Structure formats: structure tokens, C-alpha cells
Amino acid sequence: MNVLGIETSCDETGVAIYNTEKGLVSHCLYSQVPVHAEYGGVVPELASRDHIRKLTPLIRQCLSDGGVRPFDIDGIAYTAGPGLIGPLMVGATIARSLAMAWKVPAVGVHHMEGHLLAPLLDKDPPEFPFVALLISGGHTLLVQAERAGQYRIIGETLDDAAGEAFDKTASLLGLGYPGGPALSKLAERGNPEHYRFPRPMTDRPGLDFSFSGLKTYARNMLASTDQSARANIARAFQDAVADTFSIKCRRAMRQTGYKRLVVAGGVSANTGIRSKLQNMAQKEGIRVYYPRLEFCTDNGAMIAFAGHQRLREGQQEGLAINVRPRWPLDEIRPIGD
Ligand code: KG4
Numbered sequence: 066m067n068v069l070g071i072e073t074s075c076d077e078t079g080v081a082i083y084n085t086e087k088g089l090v091s092h093c094l095y096s097q098v099p100v101h102a103e104y105g106g107v108v109p110e111l112a113s114r115d116h117i118r119k120l121t122p123l124i125r126q127c128l129s130d131g132g133v134r135p136f137d138i139d140g141i142a143y144t145a146g147p148g149l150i151g152p153l154m155v156g157a158t159i160a161r162s163l164a165m166a167w168k169v170p171a172v173g174v175h176h177m178e179g180h181l182l183a184p185l186l187d188k189d190p191p192e193f194p195f196v197a198l199l200i201s202g203g204h205t206l207l208v209q210a211e212r213a214g215q216y217r218i219i220g221e222t223l224d225d226a227a228g229e230a231f232d233k234t235a236s237l238l239g240l241g242y243p244g245g246p247a248l249s250k251l252a253e254r255g256n257p258e259h260y261r262f263p264r265p266m267t268d269r270p271g272l273d274f275s276f277s278g279l280k281t282y283a284r285n286m287l288a289s290t291d292q293s294a295r296a297n298i299a300r301a302f303q304d305a306v307a308d309t310f311s312i313k314c315r316r317a318m319r320q321t322g323y324k325r326l327v328v329a330g331g332v333s334a335n336t337g338i339r340s341k342l343q344n345m346a347q348k349e350g351i352r353v354y355y356p357r358l359e360f361c362t363d364n365g366a367m368i369a370f371a372g373h374q375r376l377r378e379g380q381q382e383g384l385a386i387n388v389r390p391r392w393p394l395d396e397i398r399p400i401g402d
């Protein structure tokens with residue numbers, strides 16, 4: 066079965082083809098970052114227009130890269146939420162229209178399930194059950210994943226998402242959009258001993274997060290020092306986020322008794338966070354799985370893969386084009402019985 070996957074929830078246009086026997090056949094990505102960079106964040110209307118411009122050529126390219134003809138496609142998966150309503154509508158409308166024209170089923174995928182399943186695209190994938198730490202620009206979730214399609218949220222952020230905290234702090238430090246990768250680069254030059262930020266909510270029980278205070282902390286610190294301290298502040302911020310994840314993940318692993326931890330979403334590309342999680346995992350005797358680097362941030366491959374799991378089970382949408390800009394992960398349809 067060949068599944069065409071389409072991701073348009075935010076500022077990346079992602080397209081991929083996943084085949085039941087061969088795995089990932091082809092994938093293409095177009096990033097809108099230069100479009101939004103001058104505004105310091107994603108402009109939803111510009112994002113929608115750019116998805117309209119780029120999606121069809123990208124689908125053509127993906128088909129030709131994979132040597133797949135339109136009539137070889139057996140189903141289409143698209144991100145139905147959560148995300149920006151305009152961009153979601155573009156993906157859903159094109160996906161649904163192609164499905165109707167090609168007379169194949171279409172299925173709406175939850176973006177965060179895409180992130181959660183992304184490590185399963187790898188050669189040595191994690192088996193269920195596992196705990197997933199999903200850290201992206203819009204979400205920060207700790208998920209108890211019993212099996213594919215069955216997810217219990219055991220922790221989440223009470224305010225900013227991790228990626229959002231990175232982006233806002235990066236902006237305070239005068240770094241461009243999106244700030245996560247730039248902040249991480251600056252942090253490499255920082256002295257870890259110079260400043261110490263708090264590890265929010267680690268002094269009380271539970272698995273929830275709060276990141277908005279860290280950005281305020283960075284702002285106050287920046288006001289009381291000069292620009293030369295930027296790298297040290299970046300380092301202290303990143304270490305605080307990394308330690309917080311490490312402490313909460315250790316708690317989640319002990320609470321569930323699971324031995325596998327999946328870390329996915331854009332922020333999981335961060336090497337500082339990865340190394341702290343690795344230290345914790347070694348001590349706890351657990352194993353951490355990541356998507357390959359290019360599938361940490363938004364992409365079509367994870368949507369093709371997640372949609373494939375559902376289409377294979379016969380799931381499909383009706384003809385109506387529905388998207389859900391807000392869509393709790395634990396409200397999705399289960400896969401299988
Ligand atoms: O998963 P993603 O591509 O999009 C959403 O679903 O939101 O995540 C994007 C987020 C942005 O906030 C970006 O700054 C952050 O991931 N990010 C990083 C790194 N790479 C991307 N944050 C920290 N370190 C990185 N290396």
C-alpha cells in the first residue's frame with residue numbers, strides 16, 4: 066500500500082510517500098522560514114498562501130522522486146490538527162480533493178501523533194509501550210503510549226511550550242526566528258557555571274511543566290548584565306530546560322515502569338537536551354529513542370507513516386473537509402480494536 070502524506074499545520078510544507086513493504090519511498094520538505102523571519106514569527110495568512118503555492122509542485126516532485134504514479138497511490142493522509150486553521154485547511158482541501166479524484170480513501174492525522182510515531186520510521190524502532198516526551202513549538206506533552214493510537218497524557222505545560230520558550234528567549238537575546246537552533250548554537254559557547262536558572266516545577270510532585278518563567282528570568286538577567294553575557298545566559302536557559310526534562314522524564318519512567326522513552330518534536334533536535342536525557346537514561350537503565358534529525362521538526366514522512374497505520378486498518382474520513390486547530394491527543398480514534 067502506498068500512502069501519500071501531507072503536512073501543512075504551520076510553516077513547513079511536507080510531503081512523503083510511505084509504502085507498507087518498502088517503508089519511506091520519498092519525502093520532500095519546503096520551509097517557509099524565510100517568509101516569516103522578517104516578522105519574527107509565523108504570519109498565518111502568509112503561511113496559508115505559501116502552502117497553496119508550494120503543495121502541488123511538492124506532491125509532483127515527491128511522486129517523481131519515488132517513481133510512483135498517481136494511480137499507484139492507495140490512500141492519502143493529511144494533518145487535520147492541531148495547528149493554524151488556514152494552513153490546515155489548505156492541506157486538508159488538497160488531500161481530500163486528490164483522494165476524490167483518484168478514488169482513494171483519505172484520513173486526517175493528529176500532528177502530535179505524527180511526531181510521536183516518527184522514531185518508528187527508523188531501522189531499530191521502539192516497541193510499545195513507551196513514554197513519549199513531545200516537545201515542539203506549540204506543545205509540550207508527556208504521553209503514556211500503551212500502543213499505537215492509545216495515548217494517555219500524563220504531563221503537559223501549563224503555559225509556554227518548550228519550543229515557544231526557546232523562540233521567545235532567543236528573541237530576547239537578539240537571535241532570529243525560529244530561535245531554537247540559534248540559541249542552541251550560542252549556548253555551546255556559554256559557560257555552564259556562570260548562571261543558574263530555576264528548574265520550574267521540579268520541587269513539587271507531578272509531571273506538568275511551566276516554561277514562561279524562564280524567559281522572564283532571562284529578560285531580568287539580560288537587563289542586569291551586558292551583551293557579552295548572552296552565551297552564558299543561553300547556556301543557563303538550555304541547561305534549565307534540559308534538567309527539567311530529565312527530572313520529569315525520570316519520574317514518568319519510574320511511575321509507569323516503562324523502559325523505553327521516545328523524545329520527538331522540533332526541540333528534540335537539541336543536543337544539550339539529548340545529552341542530559343542520555344545521562345539520566347544510563348543511570349535508570351532505560352533506552353531513549355529519537356526520530357532521525359530531519360524528522361524531529363515538522364515533515365511529511367511522519368504524517369504518511371501515521372496515516373498508513375490508520376488507512377491500513379480501513380479508517381477513512383467522509384467527504385466533508387474538517388480540521389481541528391485544537392485537538393487533544395487523547396481524543397483521537399484508536400488504531401485497531
Ligand atoms: O515540531 P516543530 O517543527 O513544529 C511544531 O510542531 O511546533 O517544532 C518547532 C520548534 C521551534 O520552536 C524551534 O525553535 C524548535 O522546535 N527547535 C529547537 C531546535 N530545533 C528546532 N529548539 C531547540 N533546539 C533546537 N536544536
Ligand code: ZN
Binds near residue numbers: 201202363
Ligand atoms: Zn510539529
